[in-house]
Amino acid sequence: MAEKFKKSYKFAYLSSLYITIILTLLLGVFLYTQSEFSILFLLGFLIACYIVCFLIIQYRVEKFIYRRVRKIYDDIEMLDVDTLGDSPVTTDMRTLIKEVEKFAQKRKTEIETLKVREDYRKEFMGNISHELKTPLFTVQGYILTLLDGAMFDPVILKKYLSRADKGVERLIYIIKDLDMITKLEVGDLNLNYTNFDIIELVQSIFDLFEMKAAKKNIALIFDMNYREPILVHADKERIQQVLSNLIVNSIKYGKEDGTTEISIENLIKNKVIVRVTDNGEGIAQAHIPRLFERFYRVDKSGSRKEGGSGLGLAIVKHIIEAHHERIYVESDYRIGSEFSFTLEKVKEFPIVNVGAKTT
Template identity: 65%
Template sequence: MATKLRKSYRFALRSSLIIFLLVTVLLIAVQYLLGRFDWAFIAISGPLVFLISLVIIQARVERFIYRRVKKIYDEVSLLESSSFSSKPVTTDMKTLTEEIGKFAQDKKIEIDTLKIREEYRKDFLGNVSHELKTPLFTVQGYILTLLDGAIKDKKVRDKYLERANKGVERLIYIVKDLDLITKLESGNLNLQQEEFDIIELVQNVFDLLEMRAAKMEISLTFDMDYEPIFVVGDKEKIQQVLTNLLVNSIKYGHKNGTTEVSIENLVQNKIIVRVTDNGEGIPKQHIPRLFERFYRVDQSGSRKEGGSGLGLSIVKHIIEAHGEKIYVESEEDVGSEFSFTLEKTSNNEEISIEESKLVSPS
């Protein structure tokens, strides 16, 4: 609480001047009625009245305004966190009104922010509950069936235990994603920056997802043959970004479809990695919310494609943690393209992508 007083004498000066003029006129009128004039008395008493009035009025204004405003400062605990409390108290009513108005506006913004956060918290808890209860109830159902006597049938027992295990794996998957995104959003995840070949990393992800893509009859491919391209970043996290994007592409791709990865030069020693498919595509109204936690284009409760609903949110946070950008373009029944930027290293001085690939991000 600031106790230094920033004084404003404007009100006191104006009031004292009015009193001075009134007293002077009154003295002249009285002396006129008495038939004699003492100009020396008027010259001394007028300024004396002005000074006395100035001191008294200023003191009363300070006492009235400062003490009452100080009491508000001290008693309203919310003011302690406001910039309003760090400024000197003023006896100038105009300035004081402006400061109180600014304080009220700041508090309105804080309240609106808290309301938004509360809605976000409710949505988050509801989504977490929805995502967890499905595998939990599934596992519980299989276990209860086994306890009711199905455990004696070897075929049923093995089948139900296998399904229960899949439910537990899904729970572990969701919890791991929740833990990761919490660390990313709080800034507690330390990135292990290193130089690595992005072409080799993409090929490794292709190899990991080869069987999954084959089941959907989707081919994973580069748009051309590339020489090694070295970038700076957390190799493990960038691999997760590529995995999440390619898994989504496979999930929502058409049979006999293609998921293509291309890498292009950008200005300022950057590259852009594009993951393009010819799958279902995404309706325009959903694109602005794609990177929200638990947001799904398919709003039905079936969750037929599985997943934690956190994949794209994790992708966005990882890319932004690297200080880079992610972009998305999509059209229904045509396909989608997700792209993100990365910084190249000096190892690329001898190795360059075709000059014709020098573009800016969409």
Template identity: 65%
Template sequence: MAQEFKRSYKFAFYTSLFVTLLATLLLLLYEFFAEGFSFGALLLFMLVCYVFSFFIIQLRIEFFIYKRVKEVYDKVSLLESSSLREEQITTDMATLTREIEKFSKGKKLEIEALKIRENYRKEFMGNISHELKTPLFTVQSYILTLLDGAADDKNIRDKYLARANKGVDRLIYIVKDLDMITKLEAGDVNLNKEKFDVVELIQSVFDLFEMKAAKKDISLTFDVDYQKPLYVFADKDKIQQVLTNLVVNSIKYGKTGGTTEISIDNIADKKLLIGVTDNGEGIEPHYIPRLFERFFRIDKSGSRREGGSGLGLSIVKHILEAHQEKIYVESDHGIGSEFSFTLETFKEGNKTKPASKTV
């Protein structure tokens, strides 16, 4: 503070010196023409003029300029929460300029972030209303048809009730996924880590969706025949959900007669890399950064016909982040895609009892 405050004295020093020299020159010219020149009187005049000028200029700087500068600085400091701390406030112009530039850049970034969030909020609200509206209208239309007299026909009644039930199932599916993603994003989900065989888990997911894959003649397979179990340390139920979402996506966007293949590789002493590869539609490069956004769809009409909540990949990302693991995407449009993620291998030092871990 003291070092920067001296800049005002430097300014006052040179300004007073210039004023004194000018005044002395004028006095010298006056004395010369008046023929009453006195060297001692001239020195005294210079000293008095300099001291008087210095204090007048310094006082004007402090009480006129600094007072207003300090008001600006105080207002900027109050607006910036990080500056609300006990410290002496500088009135130096260079420091003030730096603070205002820093404040301006920070607020600009905040405004841009708010705009992004606002756009995201609008898009999210539009997506969720569309997702809920479709099954709601479907259920409503079937019920209204039954109320209008179609319930008297047993065949029509059973058919329409079954279709309405499918619409309700889809609503429940969406609401459950919304509840899951909300809890994951809020950090309100515990991880119950345990030792389990990831090969066995993958095979159970294959068995679960074998009929769904058979409808499109898609083969669910491993890259090699894993004879021995591979143990990992994670939340089994949530990793099953990750594998389920990835396998379902590979079937949904896979080509008829294609393949969904899962590989397991050791990438470090404590890590496995699990990859889900298909030879389906693939993803265009500019879509990849948005894949894990809630409700984001590449082919909106096609993916809605296939069903799903549009939250699967977002849930996958949050579950893996809760495990402090990573997910990777590689895709060639028209050729296929690979989603791979890491998992911690089980070691004897791992705790096998349920361990809470929040997102």
């Protein structure tokens, strides 16, 4: 609580003036009727009356208003308000009103923020409930069917156990991603910075998902033939996870006979930008602001059919931000999308364009 007392004399000054003028006029009229009118006496009375009235009124104002104003400050301080903590306690009602209005506006903003967070929390709980109960009910259904007698048929037993195992794998996948994003959000995930060749890393990811892309006849390509390595300074494992998520998404939502193209460009003196571009379904502009939210899906039915935890892009965003870098997205609906992110480069290497290289 602020102990400094900022006095205001305006109220006492005006009140004393009004009382003194009225009493002096009444006394002047009375003396005039009694034929004892004296200018000097009236002047002395005016000065004395004003001083006495001012002192009494100011004292009463401070005793009466200060206690109530201090109570207001104490009540506000109980709400943990920093904005008034260092302010002097004032008996000036105009100043007090402004400070209380400022306090009320801040509380209104905080309440609105809490409402947004509450809506987000409800949506998040609904999404995670849906994501978890789908594989849980699937596993439960297969197990109950087996317990009802299907276990005695070796063919059905093997098939249902295999499907139940896939449901458990999906649960484990979702839980691992939730654990990952929780650690990223609270800053509890340590990054192991090393220098590595981003071209080599992309090529290894291409090799990993080559068969997955071949099912839709999607070509995984560089925008050019990179003859020299491009060394970046980052956590190689996490950047591999970022690129894997982006490339898998481009395959999932890409068109058959399409392409997923990776390019690495010099951005500024010590930065490169990695672009993942496809000519797939694209994303409507209305969805882009929420694209990196946990469990947010542009096409809920199609997304779930394709699998995944719904956390991939949220994890990508948090990993890039944990590196103190930026991620961007540009998309044209039914034309394609481009996700790009920056990385710190170790050394500038020449990039020679000698034609496209595909895998």
